[in-house]
Amino acid sequence: xxxxLWELIQRVKTQSPLVLNLTNYVVMNNTANALxxxxxxxxxxxxxxxxxxxxxxxxxxxxxxGTLDEYWSDCMYTAAREANAAGKPWxxxxxxxxxxxxxNEVCAALLGYxxxxxxxxxxxxxxxxxxxxxxxxxxxxxxxxxxxxxxxYSLAATYGSAVCISGATDIITNGSDTLxxxxxxxxxxxxxxxxxxxxxxxxxxxxxxxxxxTATAAAMSMLAIxxxxxxAASNGPGSLQAQLLDALYTxxxxxxLQRLNISSHA
Amino acid sequence: xxxxLWELIQRVKTQSPLVLNLTNYVVMNNTANALxxxxxxxxxxxxxxxxxxxxxxxxxxxxxxGTLDEYWSDCMYTAAREANAAGKPWxxxxxxxxxxxxxNEVCAALLGYxxxxxxxxxxxxxxxxxxxxxxxxxxxxxxxxxxxxxxxYSLAATYGSAVCISGATDIITNGSDTLxxxxxxxxxxxxxxxxxxxxxxxxxxxxxxxxxxTATAAAMSMLAIxxxxxxAASNGPGSLQAQLLDALYTxxxxxxLQRLNISSHA
Amino acid sequence: xxxxLWELIQRVKTQSPLVLNLTNYVVMNNTANALxxxxxxxxxxxxxxxxxxxxxxxxxxxxxxGTLDEYWSDCMYTAAREANAAGKPWxxxxxxxxxxxxxNEVCAALLGYxxxxxxxxxxxxxxxxxxxxxxxxxxxxxxxxxxxxxxxYSLAATYGSAVCISGATDIITNGSDTLxxxxxxxxxxxxxxxxxxxxxxxxxxxxxxxxxxTATAAAMSMLAIxxxxxxAASNGPGSLQAQLLDALYTxxxxxxLQRLNISSHA
Numbered sequence: 001x002x003x004x005l006w007e008l009i010q011r012v013k014t015q016s017p018l019v020l021n022l023t024n025y026v027v028m029n030n031t032a033n034a035l036x037x038x039x040x041x042x043x044x045x046x047x048x049x050x051x052x053x054x055x056x057x058x059x060x061x062x063x064x065x066g067t068l069d070e071y072w073s074d075c076m077y078t079a080a081r082e083a084n085a086a087g088k089p090w091x092x093x094x095x096x097x098x099x100x101x102x103x104n105e106v107c108a109a110l111l112g113y114x115x116x117x118x119x120x121x122x123x124x125x126x127x128x129x130x131x132x133x134x135x136x137x138x139x140x141x142x143x144x145x146x147x148x149x150x151x152x153y154s155l156a157a158t159y160g161s162a163v164c165i166s167g168a169t170d171i172i173t174n175g176s177d178t179l180x181x182x183x184x185x186x187x188x189x190x191x192x193x194x195x196x197x198x199x200x201x202x203x204x205x206x207x208x209x210x211x212x213x214t215a216t217a218a219a220m221s222m223l224a225i226x227x228x229x230x231x232a233a234s235n236g237p238g239s240l241q242a243q244l245l246d247a248l249y250t251x252x253x254x255x256x257l258q259r260l261n262i263s264s265h266a
Numbered sequence: 267x268x269x270x271l272w273e274l275i276q277r278v279k280t281q282s283p284l285v286l287n288l289t290n291y292v293v294m295n296n297t298a299n300a301l302x303x304x305x306x307x308x309x310x311x312x313x314x315x316x317x318x319x320x321x322x323x324x325x326x327x328x329x330x331x332g333t334l335d336e337y338w339s340d341c342m343y344t345a346a347r348e349a350n351a352a353g354k355p356w357x358x359x360x361x362x363x364x365x366x367x368x369x370n371e372v373c374a375a376l377l378g379y380x381x382x383x384x385x386x387x388x389x390x391x392x393x394x395x396x397x398x399x400x401x402x403x404x405x406x407x408x409x410x411x412x413x414x415x416x417x418x419y420s421l422a423a424t425y426g427s428a429v430c431i432s433g434a435t436d437i438i439t440n441g442s443d444t445l446x447x448x449x450x451x452x453x454x455x456x457x458x459x460x461x462x463x464x465x466x467x468x469x470x471x472x473x474x475x476x477x478x479x480t481a482t483a484a485a486m487s488m489l490a491i492x493x494x495x496x497x498a499a500s501n502g503p504g505s506l507q508a509q510l511l512d513a514l515y516t517x518x519x520x521x522x523l524q525r526l527n528i529s530s531h532a
Numbered sequence: 533x534x535x536x537l538w539e540l541i542q543r544v545k546t547q548s549p550l551v552l553n554l555t556n557y558v559v560m561n562n563t564a565n566a567l568x569x570x571x572x573x574x575x576x577x578x579x580x581x582x583x584x585x586x587x588x589x590x591x592x593x594x595x596x597x598g599t600l601d602e603y604w605s606d607c608m609y610t611a612a613r614e615a616n617a618a619g620k621p622w623x624x625x626x627x628x629x630x631x632x633x634x635x636n637e638v639c640a641a642l643l644g645y646x647x648x649x650x651x652x653x654x655x656x657x658x659x660x661x662x663x664x665x666x667x668x669x670x671x672x673x674x675x676x677x678x679x680x681x682x683x684x685y686s687l688a689a690t691y692g693s694a695v696c697i698s699g700a701t702d703i704i705t706n707g708s709d710t711l712x713x714x715x716x717x718x719x720x721x722x723x724x725x726x727x728x729x730x731x732x733x734x735x736x737x738x739x740x741x742x743x744x745x746t747a748t749a750a751a752m753s754m755l756a757i758x759x760x761x762x763x764a765a766s767n768g769p770g771s772l773q774a775q776l777l778d779a780l781y782t783x784x785x786x787x788x789l790q791r792l793n794i795s796s797h798a
Contacts, residue, residue, distance in 0.1 A: 026294040026310050028558045028599075032724035037769050042724065043628070044558050047601035050632035057631060067294075069313035069337070071601070096309070099323060100316035190515065192298035192308065237303050238511025245770025249722065292560045292576050333560075335579035335603070362575070365589065366582035456781065458564035458574065503569050504777025 001214075002260055006253050008205055008218035013039030017059035017207030021200060022046045022079050024066025024095065027193030030241070031062075031200040037248035038222065040204035046075045055082040059207030062200050063115075065106055066095035066193075073106045080113035089116035089206040092161075093199035098127030111159055117212050118155055119164040119199045122148035129154045149173075162212035164202070166195055170220050174213040181217065182261040183224035185231035191241050198223050217262060225259045226251055267480075268526055272519050274471055274484035279305030283325035283473030287466060288312045288345050290332025290361065293459030296507070297328075297466040303514035304488065306470035312341045321348040325473030328466050329381075331372055332361035332459075339372045346379035355382035355472040358427075359465035364393030377425055383478050384421055385430040385465045388414035395420045415439075428478035430468070432461055436486050440479040447483065448527040449490035451497035457507050464489050483528060491525045492517055533746075534792055538785050540737055540750035545571030549591035549739030553732060554578045554611050556598025556627065559725030562773070563594075563732040569780035570754065572736035578607045587614040591739030594732050595647075597638055598627035598725075605638045612645035621648035621738040624693075625731035630659025643691055649744050650687055651696040651731045654680035661686045681705075694744035696734070698727055702752050706745040713749065714793040715756035717763035723773050730755050749794060757791045758783055 018041045023031055028044050035042040045054050055061060061083040063076045083090040092115035094107045107128055111118075118128065129151035149171055152163035156175030165171040170181040188194050201223055205215035229251070230243035284307045289297055294310050301308040311320050321327060327349040329342045349356040358381035360373045373394055377384075384394065395417035415437055418429035422441030431437040436447040454460050467489055471481035495517070496509035550573045555563055560576050567574040577586050587593060593615040595608045615622040624647035626639045639660055643650075650660065661683035681703055684695035688707030697703040702713040720726050733755055737747035761783070762775035 025291050025557050026298050032558050036722045050634035053632035067310055100319035102316035190302045236512025236515035238508035242508055242770035242774055246768025249768035291557050292564050333576055366585035368582035456568045502778025502781035504774035508774055
């Protein structure tokens with residue numbers, strides 16, 4: 001498993017998959033830079049008239065509803081439909097699911113397009129599954145990620161999606177197999193949009209692999225370990241953001257394997 | 267006064283108020299990061315169908331017209347109305363007021379919703395009050411902040427708002443009391459959107475205090491002193507932006523009180 | 533030539549031209565910061581009702597189609613028309629031209645407003661000229677910049693525009709004279725939107741000069757040399773982005789002239 005993850009990290013660098021992102025205004029710059037630092041090629045585009053063309057040249061699509069509105073949600077439906085039509089994997093990041101009825105309705109519609117992967121925090125995953133009405137406080141999670149595990153299984157069974165619950169321990173499941181990733185640093189929660197960055201990287205890895213569980217684990221572990229390295233080299237969240245991109249760019253196999261803490265038991 | 271300001275800075279960290287931002291594309295990332303670094307919780311959302319829900323879970327609302335258009339201005343009216351209906355404080359940042367008739371019309375409409383606080387540079391505050399036709403050059407101020415003081419008093423009297431004029435000396439008034447803050451560093455003007463960051467932080471502090479004058483003074487002094495620390499540690503505006511977030515995150519009481527330069531006389 | 537370029541760099545600092553940017557969401561923050569670091573004054577605005585007012589107070593306009601949609605493309609047409617009506621220079625950055633029919637149609641319409649300068653990578657310039665169907669992979673160039681030189685001459689002849697092809701060697705032509713700039717660092721391609729930053733800086737320099745060829749050469753050489761300095765001081769693309777702004781801010785004449793590698797032969 002561990003060497004497979006590193007092999008996928010190398011594959012992203014050598015294949016440089018094109019990742020089409022319909023994402024939120026807050027994180028567009030950071031997620032584009034994270035994709036570049038990891039060796040992928042980002043496109044940020046959302047106009048309905050061009051989504052078919054853009055999906056056609058992309059290896060994966062990432063849909064992040066962070067700053068959605070009526071126009072953007074229509075664009076997101078189109079992108080999800082085109083991804084399905086073209087047989088391209090797509091990632092749903094349901095930012096703030098549960099915080100408004102509008103967000104919930106858009107999420108419900110997007111789930112109908114059966115995302116290859118759903119990545120969110122515990123509150124968002126529980127809101128999506130309808131299992132719980134756990135309070136959403138902004139885009140941070142107020143429920144521990146393991147409480148959402150049942151919700152993840154339910155989503156995986158209903159939509160055939162892999163699901164990743166971000167938290168102190170990331171939980172990644174395809175419905176049958178489940179992985180627990182214990183990397184990362186608490187200071188990462190003080191930088192906006194690192195969850196969105198995680199989703200974007202997942203898109204890159206899905207673009208070079210047919211195994212969503214492994215691809216997601218590779219993306220999440222790369223980011224979490226880069227975050228550990230960045231936090232150790234930082235005095236606060238401002239430096240962490242810059243250091244994180246450097247760490248994604250320079251991460252080597254020995255460091256990755258030494259720090260990696262992933263297993264198939266809780 | 268001085269210890270009250272530090273007490274509010276601590277209160278933001280402990281209460282972590284949720285701040286709903288309808289702000290411009292340029293600064294969304296930076297303002298979200300500044301709110302996180304100060305201990306608050308940012309939401310960036312603007313879609314009209316979800317503003318009632320979003321205001322309901324927020325402690326304060328920040329409306330910044332920097333990259334407004336016809337859709338966004340409608341969203342801003344809705345957000346201001348919902349903030350009033352829910353009894354939540356809201357901040358108006360009239361970026362570029364005076365630069366176009368469209369901006370002035372939107373500002374006039376927003377003033378009708380009686381912002382809890384108006385924060386802008388001298389040109390913008392004068393444009394708002396209609397006292398002056400001081401030229402606007404981009405979003406920088408071309409009029410010294412003290413010249414705008416009359417405009418601030420006029421706005422405070424008409425709309426019941428606190429007003430903060432940013433400049434070399436920040437002037438903060440609620441119409442009866444006025445504070446003069448002499449912190450900050452000139453290099454901060456070479457980083458885009460630190461005025462917008464100031465407005466966002468003011469939102470966080472209004473979210474934990476019923477005294478707009480004191481809350482604004484606390485937010486402005488925290489940012490200005492963090493900016494001094496960041497400038498001292500920087501070779502230019504690129505490092506300053508990262509260092510500023512670190513300084514907001516690590517600011518301690520002794521440093522804050524030692525550097526604080528605020529008084530009630532000009 | 534060399535001293536003329538430095539003289540223009542100084543002129544931007546002393547005149548601080550106001551540059552109106554209709555640009556993409558990904559790079560708004562970075563391009564605003566780059567303009568500030570170089571001494572110019574950025575405005576980011578796009579609403580159709582205010583474009584006439586905004587163009588009137590600006591020295592130059594930059595139109596970058598990176599995250600275009602139907603609303604923004606209409607705004608771009610208005611801005612280009614107003615720039616022409618007001619006699620202000622304007623720069624077209626055709627991000628991703630060739631990647632979708634929609635993008636190509638918008639570019640065709642914008643070309644009809646005869647940009648003062650077109651700046652793109654080799655794929656984009658070739659897509660614009662219709663000379664070639666070189667594949668577009670995201671917003672990176674897949675064709676060497678010298679292959680696009682014929683396309684640049686064609687565009688210059690048809691639209692009276694200066695053209696800049698970014699690449700390992702930047703090629704800048706006004707149709708009769710051509711300059712080859714051999715500065716920059718490969719790590720710059722790992723930071724999103726440095727091409728967009730280049731276009732924004734070109735706008736600032738066109739705002740203080742009547743010679744598009746020289747103005748473009750000054751902007752491109754300033755950025756490329758700042759990029760060299762930043763790369764030498766960086767461990768990866770995250771630090772490079774911050775260091776680049778510092779280098780734009782602190783660049784001195786001796787360093788600039790020592791590193792400058794520009795000539796009128798290929």
